[in-house]
């Protein structure tokens with residue numbers, strides 16, 4: 001009596017064939033993943049409450065990542081593009097993919113642009129020089145940045161960017177757009193600092209009082225990270241004032 005029936009042998013052949021096919025297939029593209037918060041959810045209290053941070057990070061940002069991966073699964077020709085490359089192609093992306101790619105990039109920079117109050121350091125010597133040259137003072141930068149954040153109608157972001165000509169600028173974008181996107185009406189540049197002014201970022205504690213949220217947020221700025229971004233964008237060393245040359 002044979003060890004395997006004809007049916008079992010055929011099944012085995014199909015399975016072996018599939019295994020061979022799969023072993024020769026190119027590796028699947030790694031999916032984007034939700035980066036963890038770089039501090040506990042309650043680390044930014046009282047300016048931003050822990051519940052807001054949890055919902056914002058886990059559900060909103062997590063949702064953008066999941067929807068971006070789902071959208072990319074339908075567009076294999078875009079597989080392999082980095083998150084930054086997707087921003088640069090925003091004009092040619094379907095709207096849902098643009099929104100979710102923007103949402104993932106924007107929030108990833110947002111978490112690291114904040115630190116518990118008193119732990120974010122201060123602008124580096126080089127950045128401070130650029131701020132003073134462009135805005136007059138760090139206070140004037142804050143004023144312009146907060147005005148841009150307050151004036152953004154509906155949902156969006158306020159940004160401090162480094163333009164291609166080397167100038168700093170304060171700008172703002174709607175929804176999940178950002179200054180890396182090649183879209184009309186966007187002042188393009190390398191984002192150094194971005195503030196989320198969607199209601200989901202502040203509604204539990206501040207309801208409709210967006211200016212109060214913006215004012216409470218500024219002391220959370222992680223200047224060490226902003227300095228790093230500025231240094232990376234300019235090729236300069238991110239020294240802080242008083243640091244040895």
Ligand SMILES: [Fe+2]
Pocket residue numbers: 056060107196198200201
């Ligand atoms: Fe958000």
